[in-house]
Amino acid sequence: MKTDWKRELRIWWREVDRWLLFFVALLMLVGTLAVAAASPASANRLSTAETQLPDLYFFWAHIRMQVLGLCVLIGTSLMPLKLLRRGAIALGCAMLFAMVLVPFVGTEINGARRWLNVGMSLQPSEFLKPAFAIMLAWILSWKLRDDKLPVIGVSGALVGLIVVLLMAQPNLGGAILFVGTWFVMVMLAGLPLQRIGMLTAAGVAGMIAAYLFYDNARHRIDAFLGGPTAFDHVDLASRTLNSGGWTGSGFWLGDNKMRLPEAHTDYIFSVIGEEFGLIVCGIVVLLYLAIVLRVLIRMVEEDRLFIILAASGLTAMFGGQAFINILVNLQLFPSKGMTLPLISYGGSSTLAICFTVGLLLAVTRRNPYLAREPFDWKGSIEKEGDT
Template sequence: MPEKTAKKNQGAFDKVILVAVLGLIGMGLVMVYSASSAMAVKIYGSDTYFFKRQLFFALTGLVFLFSVRYIPYRVYQVLAYPILGLSVLLLGLLLVPGIGVNVGGATRWMRVGPINIQPAEIMRLAIIIYMAYSLTKKGEKMKDFSVGIVPHLFLMGLIGGLFYFQPDFGSFAMLVFVIGIMLFAGGAHIGHLGGLVALAGLVGFKLLMSEGYRRNRIAAFLNPWENQMGDGYQITHSLMAFGTGGYSGVGVGNGYQKLFYLPEPHTDFIFSVLGEEMGLIGVGIVVGLFALLVWRGLAIAQRAPAGFARLLAFGITTSIGLQACLNMAVTTNLLPTKGLALPFISYGGSSLLINMISIGILENIAYAHPASPGARAPFFGRLVFWKRRAVA
């Protein structure tokens, strides 16, 4: 692309992504207040305790988003290793007694001043950056098993070990998904990947069955109504919430089910509270906004030059999209219960900040590689069939 044209189009945000993100955060704030107020009164004596914190993180996140947008994304390519190293260090620090905060048998947060940091969230972004860097470096050599797969498998093992001790199965599964899909996009051999998936399936199954609480969750997933008093508790109430919501919901603040989620309705199961209070309309808006975000994000990836930029945009977009899908699938009992937040909506500062920084990076890529004037927006059919023929 001639330098001139590129310059001309620079300086523009991808407004669609921005609107989608702000819309999700706005709905998130409303739902965090609605879902948490009863509990916040019970624990902290103030119904706005969680809301205020989330609002603070959202505003801070906006500052980050708009600042990061101006940092050239190539910086991350250079800093890929330091960022990864720092994240591993943070994750490792959790294991040092006295630093990690133990909540409900899991050590996932560390306390820094008045806020809790969740290193797993930072790790997710670090992994995306590292994978984009690594895949770009390896390029066409990705087809070799020893180059394309082994190093990443090794990394996965290291991080998996750290997560194992927390334990945080959900975040680890999320990272495995992200690494896997980035390997796929980065040109790894399909046969290798297939073998890996099979292997991961086996290991996953073994892991699931090794811990009693996970086994019970699977049973609860398959037969929630029969395990209603035990592990099916959350999921049956989640389903009842969706059912009660119907088309238009019972109105914000009027949901019943949120009063009884254990332990907290404003994090992993906020989507079902939203389903009860805003009904199919609200749920549809959320799914739509996520779809919009993913579509625009992947469009940025498509038009960015091959290599780091494309893979980074791809990784950021798919990780957010996947996590949203997984969370929503869990709340609707399409997948077994797993501790995963709904991006931008669930309560949680680390997650919100990291996601907004990620969007900032995505916006910078969009800004550096604007759509060529007059170019059509990428269209699924055209890309899939037409481009493939061209290559073949």
Template sequence: MEVGFGQDRAEKMMRERVQARWMDAYAPVKHLDPILVLTALALTGLGLVMIYSAKLAALQQQGLPSTLYVSRQLMALVLGIVVLVGAAVIDYRHLRSYAAVLYVASLAFLVLVLTPLGTARGGSQRWIVLGGFQLQPSEVAKVAVLVAVAAWIHERRGEPWLPTVGISLVLTLLPMGLVFLQPDLGTSIVFVWLLAILFLVGSVPARYLIALGAAGIGAIVFALTQDLLDQYQLNRLTAFARAGDPSLDRTLRFQTEQSEIAIGSGQVFGKGLFQGTQTALAFVPENHTDFIFTVVGEEFGFLGASVVLALFLILIWRGLRIAVLSKDLFGTLLASGVVAMLALQVFINVGMNVGIMPVTGIPLPFVSYGGTSLIVWFGLIGLLLNVHMRRF
């Protein structure tokens, strides 16, 4: 009897251990950040409505389904949610082991996009068509650089800074150069900003930051004085600040002027959903992608635009909180990098829509039409969730 009782007790203890291990494995799920997910979904839902409104009149005139663009974006949303779940479930610390693989793969796609396999549109060659789906490798490359540089800085902490800074520069400048050749100046700026934030959060000494800042300014001056930029690129960069210049080709400011008119016409409360005249008449080019904020401003006015910006501020707040609460440097760097990219892209996109920034072709995260961008941003939200759930 005593032997049987001892066996039962041992088996019970073993079951309890197995159950405890199983519960520990899934414990991170208890620490989800619902505000982060719901805010991203709210922005995406708003984006779907704005995309529908932006293309409604044009698609009807062409005799095409009015939901053509929305249905494509919905497919990207489904894939994005799958990527979000995957990015949240797999422990983010394992990414350090696969950082090199992700980085090399992103470089390979950036090279391929510059070959005849790449697809050109609007004077830029930025896409690869895979089975009817347009992949924009530069969006994936931003994630690859974030993971690679964050992993490198994490692994090299406590060692001499010069090799750490040097390798980080190489890891960033290689994909940035390939993106610049597409040409995609806007995304190139994102790489520079991302590296600067990672250096700052990673506690790189001030002397290196000052030296890199001076080198960056020198590179900009050199590019402007040595004709490294095409004339049309220079014109686009300076047109927003030359509103009163009579010598300026008016076509260079057409997009900016129409964007300002659309947003200004919305006034405080907007013209109403699907009631935007600038939107319906397609006066603003690319109003479903880079200039979708004009649709928000015209149809929902200042109040609607403020709500959109407030939602982005919530995402930034939650991301900063996750960065602060992270248990290790790698998690802090990942979360800080995501927040940095989000803040910069929102600032540049909204800025070029209201005429205070040059037109650089950067989409508004979650809101602009674009499958690759939406999927990548949901993946980054999943990465933030991952760091947040494992902060203990």
């Protein structure tokens, strides 16, 4: 049967959360301007005597990836829920297998082995993030079918495996993000307060163990607690962020960014502060908050547990990554090597973030003519079987 794409697009436009789409578009626009501002600094640092990169090298590469990312975002948000769930689970399994290969055949960059060379640089953990949220929502929603199913144990084993694979890279920031997302989702799934306390204690114990036995974690935590030294990455990022004042030095007029490593990726928020000012930085933070709050508002009248958990997990992943990156730039969190979603330059990471947003738009789609009631545990059992 031939698909009527015009009809599908009309239905999509009627059901999609246009405010959420608007906030995402604004962040991508800010990202385009920010990468244009940061591109000369990174191109200059990465140029060699044999290869001289043009000033806008990363800007044009970012534009190409954004166009491809938009196609992924829109295409994902158009897909039916059942197909998305199955596809995300298959993707998650594939990325877990790829992460097993990373320590053996992965590409090492700046002391970390996180990438596979598959014609382009692929970071499996980035694509695992959205797939993990969907997989975990699916597992936790089993609780509606049978309260005796060990959903917490199964989900805990999954996140434990992921943490082990991430620590082998090493990628402590990614491990923290996965554990945090898991914690948010199991709480929403109705985990008893006693178990929440036990998990919190286990998390604290895990951080202490990481500090004692994991060199990468200990060095980052020591550097954070001891304060930045002159000209280290975090100190340079903070000084770059503050150098523009409230209104910024002006587009392409920043000087501090030229000494800043990873200006187009990890520390792009500092470049925004220098060239566009702290006011624009505040607007960026408000846009991320608006996305998180918009999803929460959208979930108030949702009546299916899988949808509530999936939307919450995707939002926790997206918002958690954004605020960790911003806190690192503000010297309020140890350096994590984590990009700023929808703003930082990226190859496969840009596609992964767009896939995440596409999933978020898909699970928050609503028929405006259908009234919904707050979530009902018993009544959702039948609905879970249909999705």
